[in-house]
Amino acid sequence: MSSKHKFKNKDTVQTEMPFAIVEGKPYTQMPTDLYIPPEALEVILEAFEGPLDLLLYLIRRQNLNILDIPITEITNQYIEYINLLDELDFELAAEYLVMAAMLAEIKSRMLLPKPASEEGEEDDPRAELVRRLQEYERFKSAALDIDEMPREYRDYVVTSAYVDNKQSYIAPPEVDMRDIIMAFKEVLARADLKISHEIERETLSVRDKMTHLLDTLRDKKFFTFESLFDPSEGKQGIVVTFLAVLELLKSQVLDIVQNETYGQIYIKSLAIEDEVDDNAQPA
């Protein structure tokens, strides 16, 4: 499989170059083919995966060696790009602006006399940028390679044949309540819920009641408020039911109507019913 893989020769990408650029020769104006009308920029931007991608494009476009970037020219072109970009999408421009700042910094450092480091060696300010560009480029090409790997439904389909009565062979996994509790504990920890006190015994009975209420309310349109309460559940039960009603109101699945002051209060479920949930009814 891997033998099928081939490297893209980076230099062959540049065939559409309309003019030659001699390294080191300063040029006075932007190449005309680099101009992008602002209205087309949005489309162009989607073609770039970020500042590194854009930089790579500019370098390749001029057939330059990545290891010897002429910072000045590249910076100029780059800034030209983001000037256009800035007009359109400030947030997106931000990531590009950071890169512009980095380019400017490299440029200024190259202009200054090179300070010898403690070991007496000189640092090329471009080194870090070159490293990042190379690093990005190898994953950019790895992404293309992965895109070419055989892929289900594009290049092959996993086959299957019909088996009579297959369902009866498959026993569902056994589950331990501890597993569920541990899962819940973990998901809570992950979500970092600050409302730890919310899930307590009472709240659960409220949740339980909420489910019951929705069940009751699915039958008719309007229920009188009182009919939702069952006196046999005692004071505690009535409070729980009341809390459940409030909770459902809060999550906007109940509608509450009172036509006159001190008049009858009616409750209606706003939950929508359809045929699907008949299947979901427990046996």
Place this chain on the structure above:
Amino acid sequence: MEIKQIKNIIEAALLAAGEPVTVKRLLSLFVEQELTHNDIAKAIELLSEDFQGRGIELVEVANGFRLQTKTILQPWISKLWEEKPKKYTRALLETIALIAYRQPVTRGEIEDVRGVAVSSYIIRTLMDREWIRVLGYRDVPGKPAMFGTTKEFLDYFNMKSLQDLPTLAEIKDIETIMPELDLGPKSDENEKAFQNQFKNNNEEE
């Protein structure tokens, strides 16, 4: 186009479709080759003969043609699913836990807490197992279903009501409780002991 090639394509198509395929649909695969009904019929006949000595066979059912495993091999095939059933994924356990504790809850709300998407597969599995059901649909854009647990869910875990679920305070203590528990293969006894642990804990509060 050679008949052998047509046969191969039909074989691959029937096995890829995962459902019965009509002659008309098979014919549509060959639009560029301009095959006729007859070509397909001929290829199907030959293909059917090819399968004589093999593990699968070609049958025609109401909705078209399909390939199925031979009944005579059923004693072996059925063993495929005999081995210990797979365990549920963490994603599924988290989902059922959130539905139990937060019902009525929509898929979006579960996703908000979990931080990742809940796959349809998980919902379907829980539905198939009759552990969850749709309580209704929330009247917001998209009309998301609100899920809740079923009586079957409570029965499976030996609970009378959702109130038998451990409270958060108890869950927090679970590390101190767990080591005392026999974590070996679950039996009803263990389960009960576990439940009782929570009961006692509860009463102390």
Place this chain on the structure above:
Amino acid sequence: MEIKQIKNIIEAALLAAGEPVTVKRLLSLFVEQELTHNDIAKAIELLSEDFQGRGIELVEVANGFRLQTKTILQPWISKLWEEKPKKYTRALLETIALIAYRQPVTRGEIEDVRGVAVSSYIIRTLMDREWIRVLGYRDVPGKPAMFGTTKEFLDYFNMKSLQDLPTLAEIKDIETIMPELDLGPKSDENEKAFQNQFKNNNEEE
């Protein structure tokens, strides 16, 4: 038991399962016949040869053996469905490439290489597809999740192991070309070890 019968059962079983099946699971079908690993391997080899002139082929992926349609027939098979297979964005492909080659890797590390933020949507999509999973959390401030690829990722791209990934381009040796540069730590040890893993692959080319 005749080898032909074993072959037939394996063919039927692979098609019945509709997913990769390990040799171990295949072996479990023949408990009563007391077959060995070797018998299964032999039958798989012969079965694989049988498929040469046919529409489907036997491949080994991370999760075991499976039968799939031949790539060469895809122009016809894809006509079975109206919708075209989804194309993945470069952002998603670059992200999965970084996770595949650099695992375990955090989101921050991916962003460092790509130079742009990795959207939550991409991570979610990859998680939902079960191509990546959280391997753990790095013990640095913020406890970022470390991602790695799954067997399902390998299966999807028809790979048996990570070694089947295309060779990662090597960083040009800057030290040689520009010896005056002090580049500092260019890549860590893991990277080197990883590269060596792929050396063998490389030599085939």
